[in-house]
Structure formats: C-alpha cells, structure tokens
Amino acid sequence: MRPSGRTTDTLREISIETNVTKHAEGSCLIKCGDTHVLCTASLEGRVPPWIKGSGLGWVTAEYGMLPRATTTRNRREAAAGKQSGRTQEIQRLIGRSLRAGVDRVALGERQITIDCDVIQADGGTRCASITGGWVALRLAVNKLLKAGDIKEDPLTDHVAAVSCGIYAGQPVLDLDYAEDSEAGTDANFVMTGSRGLIEIQSSAEGATFSRDEFNALLDLAEKGVDDLVAAQKAAVA
Amino acid sequence: MRPSGRTTDTLREISIETNVTKHAEGSCLIKCGDTHVLCTASLEGRVPPWIKGSGLGWVTAEYGMLPRATTTRNRREAAAGKQSGRTQEIQRLIGRSLRAGVDRVALGERQITIDCDVIQADGGTRCASITGGWVALRLAVNKLLKAGDIKEDPLTDHVAAVSCGIYAGQPVLDLDYAEDSEAGTDANFVMTGSRGLIEIQSSAEGATFSRDEFNALLDLAEKGVDDLVAAQKAAVA
Amino acid sequence: MRPSGRTTDTLREISIETNVTKHAEGSCLIKCGDTHVLCTASLEGRVPPWIKGSGLGWVTAEYGMLPRATTTRNRREAAAGKQSGRTQEIQRLIGRSLRAGVDRVALGERQITIDCDVIQADGGTRCASITGGWVALRLAVNKLLKAGDIKEDPLTDHVAAVSCGIYAGQPVLDLDYAEDSEAGTDANFVMTGSRGLIEIQSSAEGATFSRDEFNALLDLAEKGVDDLVAAQKAAVA
Amino acid sequence: MRPSGRTTDTLREISIETNVTKHAEGSCLIKCGDTHVLCTASLEGRVPPWIKGSGLGWVTAEYGMLPRATTTRNRREAAAGKQSGRTQEIQRLIGRSLRAGVDRVALGERQITIDCDVIQADGGTRCASITGGWVALRLAVNKLLKAGDIKEDPLTDHVAAVSCGIYAGQPVLDLDYAEDSEAGTDANFVMTGSRGLIEIQSSAEGATFSRDEFNALLDLAEKGVDDLVAAQKAAVA
Amino acid sequence: MRPSGRTTDTLREISIETNVTKHAEGSCLIKCGDTHVLCTASLEGRVPPWIKGSGLGWVTAEYGMLPRATTTRNRREAAAGKQSGRTQEIQRLIGRSLRAGVDRVALGERQITIDCDVIQADGGTRCASITGGWVALRLAVNKLLKAGDIKEDPLTDHVAAVSCGIYAGQPVLDLDYAEDSEAGTDANFVMTGSRGLIEIQSSAEGATFSRDEFNALLDLAEKGVDDLVAAQKAAVA
C-alpha cells in the first residue's frame, strides 16, 4: 500500500498552467502532486562560444530550489557561493534531455535557456522540471515560429520524464518524497512521446536490483510517460 | 499622466495570498501589480553565534530574483557564485526593517528567516518583500503563539514599505518599472502601522531633490502604507 | 551631554590634507575627528562596457577598511575572499553620490575611480569617504582641465556627507563611534554645496522615529554640510 | 569494425598494479587500454557530521584529471577555483557505487576516501575509477582486518563498472575515446561480482535508443563486468 | 650612476613613525624613500587550532597594497575575490621572518597578527614590511610586558630586511622601483640585529648570477641591515 493510496501504476495528479509570467518567451507552472516547479524559457541573444558561426542552436537548462521548498529550510545556493553537485547534475540532465528532442539545425543559431525553479518539493523535482521544461520550450518555439523567425519546427517530439522505484518490495510509478526516501531502488526515465529512450538513471539504494526488477520499472515508466505527454498536449493545445 | 493611468496617490492593485507552500511555518504570495514575490518564514533551529545564551531572538531575511523575473534574463546568482551588491543591500534592508517591529525578548532565543523570492518583477520588489515578508512572519509567529511556544506576541506593530518618486516632475506613489526607470528621484519608505518611521532611502537620479519635494514624497508614502497595512490586516485575519 | 563634549550641532574637528600620495591623479587624507580615510582618484584607461562609444564618462568608488582600523581587528576582506554586504553597500553609495555632482557629458568617455581606504575608524566612515572622495575627484579633474584633456569643468557642485542621529533622546550632528553605537536613529545625508539633496538614508535602531525628529536631523545636516563644503573649499584652494 | 580492431564484446587490455604508493592504506594503478587511473584509499580520522555517534562507516570518493591527461590540455580545476559539474557528477557516482558493496555496520564508524586521479584518458575514466577504486578499497580494508581493527569483512561483493554504447549502429563493449566521441548511445553499468545492478546511466547522443538496443548493451555489460571482476580477483589475490 | 644619485651602499632615507593608529597594540608608519607601509600589531584572542593547549605563541602576518599605491591602479584584491600568489608569498615571508626572532615559549599561548598595508609603493615593500612589522611587534610586546601579561621578553633580537641587486652591472643596496624594474638580479635578505641570517631569496632576472656577485650582494645587505636596525632602535627607544 502506497502512502498516498495510489495504485502502483498511477501518476500523482498533474497540472500544467501555461504563460504564468509575463516576461518569459514561454513558461509554465507544473504541479506533480505537491511538487511544484516554475519553468521558463528565455530566448537569449548570445550562444555558447563553441557554436558561434556553426548555424546550430543550443538549448540549456538551469535548476534551482527555493530555500523553503523543502520540509526544513536549505541554505540558499547564491549565499553559499556555489551550486551543489546535485544541482549541477540535475541541470545537466535537464539540458541534455531537452536537446534530445531538438533539431539544432532547424533551431538556427540561437540559445534558449530553460530555468526550472522548484517552488515546493515533494520528490521527483528533476522529472517535473524536464516535463514542464519541455512545455516552456514548446511555447517559446511556437512564438518564434509564429513570428516567422524560424521556418521549420525544431522540436522533433515531446520529451517527458518520470521516476519509478521499488517501494516496500514492489515496483511503483512516480515516487513521492515519502516513497523516495524509503525506496530500495530509484530510477529516472526520460523518453520521447513515441517512447524513444533518452536517458535512464537507475540507482540501488541499499540492495542491488535485478534485470527483472529493472524491466518492471521501465514498463511502469512507459505508461507514466504516455500520461505525461497527454498532459503536455492538453497544456499547449 | 502615469503610464498605468493611476492617479498620483494610488497604489497598484495589491493581493496577498497566504499559506501558499505546505512546508513553511508562514508564507504568502504578494502581488503589487505585476510585481510578484513569494515570501516564506522559516523557524530555524539555530541562532546566530552572537546571541547564543542571550535569550534574545533574531529575524533575518534573504532575497533572490528568479533569472527570468525580469524583461530580459539575468544571470542566476548561484551560478555566478555570489550575491550581487544590490541583492545584499536589499536583504539587509528587509531584515533590518522587520526586526524594527519585533520584541526580541518576547520572541525568545529562536531565529526566523524570511525568504523573499521575486517570481516576476515590475518595480518595487524590495518594498513588496518587506510588506509580504511581514505577513509571512506574522503567520509563523501566530503558529508559535498557538502552540504555546511563546507566551506574548513579539510583533509590536505592522511593518510595510512603499516607494515614491518624482516622475515627469510630479511626486507619485508606488512606482512601477516604467516609472522607476524614468524617475528623477526614487525613495523607499518603511513604516509601522502607526506611521512610525523605520527606514528612509531616498536617492537623486540625475537632478538633486529639495526638502519640499522630499516632504511631498513622504506625504504620499504615509497614505500608501496605510493602504498596505489594511491589505496585511485583511490577509492575516 | 555628548561623550566628546561637543554641542549638538558641532562637527568633529576636520582636516583635509591633499596630494598625500605621489602616484594618484588626486588624493587626500581626510580626518573627521578620529576617523581617517585616505581617498585617491585614479584616471583609468578603461570604461565600463555599457558606456563604450556613448561619449559619457563614469565615476565609481571602492571602499575598504584596514584590518586594524577598528578597536578589535577585523578579518581582511581579501583573505576572506569577498567584500561584505556592508562594504558593497557603502561603495555603491559613494559612487552614486559623487556621480550626482558630475556632468558625464563634459567628463567625456573616461573613468575615474575613487578609492576610499579607512586607516582609522571612529564612526562616520562612509560620510568621510564621500566628502574626501569629492576632494580627490576635484584634484584629478583639475589636472585634466589644466592639461586641456577636457574643456569644460564636469563637476557641477560640491558633494559632501554627514551623519546625524538621535543620541540620548536628542538630535545631534556628526556621530562618533561612541554615539553611533548607542544612537536610537542614525541618518546619513549627502548634499551638494547648494543644499540640493542627493541621498538620504535614515534607519531606526530600536524605536521608530517621527517626522519631527527626522526634520531636526535634516536641519542639523544642512548646517554640517555647509561646514564640510567650506573645508573642501579651503583644501582645494 | 571498431577503430581498435576489437570484437564487439571484447574489453580493452586491462592491468591492475597494486600498492603503487607507499603512503596510502590501499592503492592501485588501473589501466584499461590507454586510460590510466591512480586509485588510492585513505583511512581518515574524521567521519561526516551526520554519522557521528551512529556506529556506521562511510566510503566517499573524489575524482580528478591531470591537466594533460587529455589530447589537449584542460584547465586545472584547482586553478579555476572549482570542480566542474562533470567532476562532481563522476565523484558522486563513484562514491555511491562503492558504498553499494559495503556493509556500513561492519565497517564501523570510520571513513575511507577513495581518490581517483586520471593520469591518462582515453574514454571510460569513471568506469575505470570504480573498478580500480574497489581494489584500493579492498586493500585498505584488508589492512584493517589484518590489524584486527575490524572483525567482519565489510565488503559484501566486488563492484566494477563498464561502459557500452552503440557505435556505427552496433552495440559494443568498453568504448574507447575514438568510439565514445562518435557513439549514438553511451551507457555506464555498475554491477557487483554476482551481477547485481548498482547503477545504470544511459544517454542518447543524437538519436534515441530502443529497449532492444538497451538490452543488448546490458548483455555486453554483464560479460564485461565478469571479466573485470576476474581482473580484480587476480590483482588482490 | 643610480637614478637616485645614491652611492652603491646607501639606503634610501628611512623614517619610522610609531603609534600612528589609536586602536592597535603596536603600530608604525615606515618610510623607505617613497615606499610607505603602515604596520600594525594586533593581539588576538584566538590562536591557530594546531597550537591550542601547547602553551606556545604565534606571530603571523598579512600584507596588502592599496589599489593606488602604485603608478597605475591595481585591482583591489577584496574585489577580485582572492589574494594573488605574490601577496600570499610576501605575507608568508613576513610571518616566517618575524617568528625567527620570537621565543614562542616566552610569548605564551597568544597570537599577534602583523598587518602590513602599503600606502605608497616604490620598490622593496616586502623588506619595509618586515622592518616596520618588527617595530609594531616590539611595541605590542612592550605593552604586554608592561602590563605584566608576560614575564620574559619573547623577542630574542631585532629582525630587519633589505633588498640588493645588480643594477647596470653593479651590486647596489636597497633597490628603488626604477632600479628594481631594470635589475639583472634581485635579492632579499632578512637578518637579525646580530647579522644572523633568517632568509635569503635571490633571483636571476635574465642572466644568471655568480657566487661572487651573490657575495657582493650579501656584503651590502649586512651593512644595510645594520643601518635599519639602528633606525628601529631609535624608533622604539
């Protein structure tokens, strides 16, 4: 029995509110249960030095967590003077994941930065950031297409992510914090709308896991991503 | 004529939504027109070293702005590796202002940290942070009083803040960004609910200002703070 | 009765020794009682990126305190690896104040950096830095005028600053450290030679202050700045 | 055809030289083809604050790359003033992986730090660090057992890692740099000696990957880890 | 012929003004020609962790240069966020040199920190810092002796320093900046009042130097240190 009463293959309630800030080219507030992430997409005038003159575009991401997004207050990274290893790992993952759904030639030599700021955390913030980040990216790209700044849609497919894990001996979909902190194995799956795999990160916590267990997690993830992609479609319609 | 069509002594529309995050002891989302600040109050287990054993409490504040709270994206301070001088100046002001309304003996030896994170900026973020920060503080202190952890209310009065300035030659209340970027003089006033002065920061931008002009700004500020305090009262009722 | 025996509207003894270092384009050692600040003006080959090509000049300031300028030794900021929030706040104030007396078109596209280093501190270091900084700036600009590098005097007026406060219930001029550490309200006023207001920073310490009290402080400040401007005139004559 | 001429399921030549430094409690120089990593295990007097008094041990890792371990010189991280996101991600992975093979109760309240320094890089440095790091850990633990400082062996199994990828459309084992820089998908697998899964990190580079492709990579990894564990056994015999 | 007209074995004019700041336990302003260094000695409540409980004292030094101590302005180290390698090298030298003249048992478990801040630079700042730093230390120790806080004088001898170099092919004493920037070899000698050698740092700039040349520099240094020690004696008398 899961703490939330969900069945093993049920996502938390998901809501994606779009255009939540007036300045960003694209934005949404994604809520996966009690995990709330504000995602904005910013079209930037500069591109990284290594692509200057290449004609290729770039999509990158930054991640942050408000100090009191968590049950006890965490030190503000700006005050600490650096981003933690965890933060850097997450933002590298978000950027890499979103780029997997982008045709960088079609995007043209411009950079879009996705900022994912966790307003409230209850597990699964990196997955929510990817799913919500894609929506912000989609909206920003729509604006470019509408303005005629780019001709062909550079987004080749949806990109969404979900965590699965082995909780109380059973594979379950979309861990919340209560489950995550107890789970024996914790895996994040990033996929396209057509179930193409982009990224798998699976870690044993305590006991190791078997191939069979891993396959059960991946089965759950496929279902979960289908549901998330449906929510993305509804949001950007 | 103000860009927003407001009269010279009219605040922007104000809304204060309370209890917006499930983890913080007190929280609100304050909106002063298009300036939106999320304020949380965190009761912290630790106190600064210099008050250990003194029996006195401490209230402090931190301030941040999401990278795309502004019209163009600003570099994330955590990525830059330090808080800007402006950020430090603002968070020192917020902490100092709120402490002026706190009886530190009644609070007892505990620290409350107010985090003010600007979700969307349109001028006056430091004032909105103070006004909203007080609401978050009030709610957190209410929780302590209700739990019987403190006996006497340590909050001696409301604390609220507003900016005034000389725009197009005329003193006006509550500058928005369009006015702020053009204003000849820009002043921030922090006051209590009974119009006691806590902090005045007034700067010439370009031309200097006269005592008469300054007095006109202070007149406006008194009216504005009255309105803000009324909004605080409604929010925490 | 003030600890120093001064009447409420008397400045500390002021001395401004000019041309105290052989390298700087302008320099002075300002002594306001036991507060001693070395101010140098450096003509710099570079201008900030945002004014390149604008034809406008720039005046900026940096502030520092020698580790043993104070009663007990303070950690050296260079060793700590960053400037404190207080330092940044002060140097931003000095720069902003001095720029208010500069015609940036007449200055032309060049930068003058004012370094204010506190050799010995006894309260009021930021005000002494502004008053002395203006003298260093005046001397450096004189050199440019004499050399024919600029045609019109870009300094539109004197700029000087003084602190006032409510000590033992009474408004007094030019707080020394003994007073400052006890004062109920502490205000810094920056003005031009013709009493135009440039900056007001007034803070309650403990009790709030009233408009009447504030006005009494401003009355004192006007007198004090008159005396400081007279000292500046004598120094650069 | 692989650039090295290896068959798809062949590891690079592996050598593990033990006890290569006289100071460390355990050490080895692991060579996986042209990737050479010096691994040392240091028994440390201190434990992290969060396990003080718990009776539990801790194993952690740090990773570095000499500036000229690579084809062109990389900036020294100590000179840059921080570890890159990549470095932090790798060292977190190494520590997490090794801990999965440690009984922290049996280890007792002590910390062992594994330093993995890449002397020469040719792809797969994080996997070589894990495989070599385990050998250094094994040797350090042997010393503790021999000295009677711990009674029961805290190492529950071997831990080794290998990368696989899809190169020129074909799943191959143990990518070298020439392959890695061209591979469509790149996956790192960390396993125990009994093929228990500890960590999977699989990323699409360009095209996404299918479940079938992923399974082929995992098949190769199982074979590769068997060979690496055999090499570990020979080294510590 | 030296630029200053001095003979090869003549020091620059030296002046040591003592007790120049009211807060420090010991202080002096040392002028070696146009090189001016403010030296303060601070008795600190804390000792470094590694001598706690040892009963031994510690003397350490910090060095800084005001931004416009030099012909062109140098970036403020506090603003740059770190001390340069040169600064660290110099302050390590000053501390090491002064400790060589201290009986750390007689000093007792207390720390004295010598701050050497260069007000104006014209070559030889590290040597002036050592010579002046010793005077500040002497005065602070005198205060401790007078107060009866320590019984036996912990200063075993004078410590002074001078630079010599080969300028225009000739060994000369006490290089000023004009000479230093042209010198073929530059050497710093730290000695006690009885000509015991504490530190030698001699570097070729361009051509190498011979033993004979080195010996000529050392001969000059012995004379120079005799003169400096005489000036120290006069200053602290």
Place this chain on the structure above:
Amino acid sequence: MRPSGRTTDTLREISIETNVTKHAEGSCLIKCGDTHVLCTASLEGRVPPWIKGSGLGWVTAEYGMLPRATTTRNRREAAAGKQSGRTQEIQRLIGRSLRAGVDRVALGERQITIDCDVIQADGGTRCASITGGWVALRLAVNKLLKAGDIKEDPLTDHVAAVSCGIYAGQPVLDLDYAEDSEAGTDANFVMTGSRGLIEIQSSAEGATFSRDEFNALLDLAEKGVDDLVAAQKAAVA
C-alpha cells in the same frame, strides 16, 4: 648519520623515465628517492595577453599534489576551491626557474605550460619538479625543432634544482622528508648546467644560519646539480 644512511653529499637515487603519457608534447616521471613527480609539457595555442604581438614566447608552470601523495591525506585543492599559498609560491618558482634557461625570442610567440603533479612526496618536491620539468620542456622543444616549427634551439642551458639543509648540525645534500622536518635550515638552489645561479631560497627554521653555513650548503648544491644535470642528459639522450 642520515636516516637514509647516505653520506652528506649524496643525492637520493634518481630516475627519469621519459614519454610517460601519450598526449603531452613532452613528459617524464622523475623519481628522487621516494619523491615521484609527473611532469608534462603542453604546447598551448594561446599566449598571455601581455606578450601578444611581441614575438616573444612564454614558459609557465603549474604544480599540484595528489591528495594522498603524503603520509596523511591532504584536502584536494580543487575541492577546497583554491590553490594554497604554498602551491602558488612553488609554481611561480618553477616557471621563473625554467624561463631563466629559455631564449624567448628563439622560442617565438608560443606558450609551453609545464604541469608538475606530485604522485608521491618524500621531501624536495619543488626541486624535483624543476629538474623533471626541464626534461619535459626539452622533449617538447625537440619536437618543435624536429618539425621545423622553430629554427634555433631556445633552451640555452640545463636547469636543475636541489635542496640542502643543516641536519643534526651538519650540512647535507638533498633532504628527504625525515630530514626536512627536522632541519635547522632549509635551502633550495636552482642552477644551470654551467653552475650559473638562478634562484636561492634559504630559510632558518628555529636558529639563524651563518654565512659559513650558507656557503657549505652552496658547495653541496653545486655538486648535487652536477649529478642531476648528468641524469637529465642521460634521460633526453
């Protein structure tokens, strides 16, 4: 009697293995007894800004120590976020020393960076770095000469270094760690193959030293450098 049983004028056993990494333009692993330093020379595409367009070359050095090169583990400088004063002092010495043997006109406008990474430390790491660094430099320059990229050999002579000290009252050559930690005086000598002096750094530890003692150390150093230069010649033959 020396701990190692060596006579007072005997170097530790020296071995210099060349071309130890496949990427660097020049490299060696130098072993001076139990002190092992990996030295690489990297030809860099960039030159420092101050020599751009001058036609002159540049040789610089960086130094690091693996965390467990020492008897107890030292904190990794990259993790600490900065290089220690000691590290900066050493790498400045290495660069300065090697440049003394380089004709920068003949080298042409290119930079060679020497990285010296201490794999195992037993005293004398800076001297081993200089001696080994010269070998790496020699090999990289040979490659440039062979390729015809430079016409004339820019290396004017060998550069080698050795430490001497007064151990148990007696001058001895090439201190190992056991001696170094006890030595009364510790001196490092850098010389050319023809005994030209490049750098002398001699420090009293505890007692001061006399000119006679210093001369005895220099006598030993001359012999030691002769032997080191012979080893360099054999290595690069």
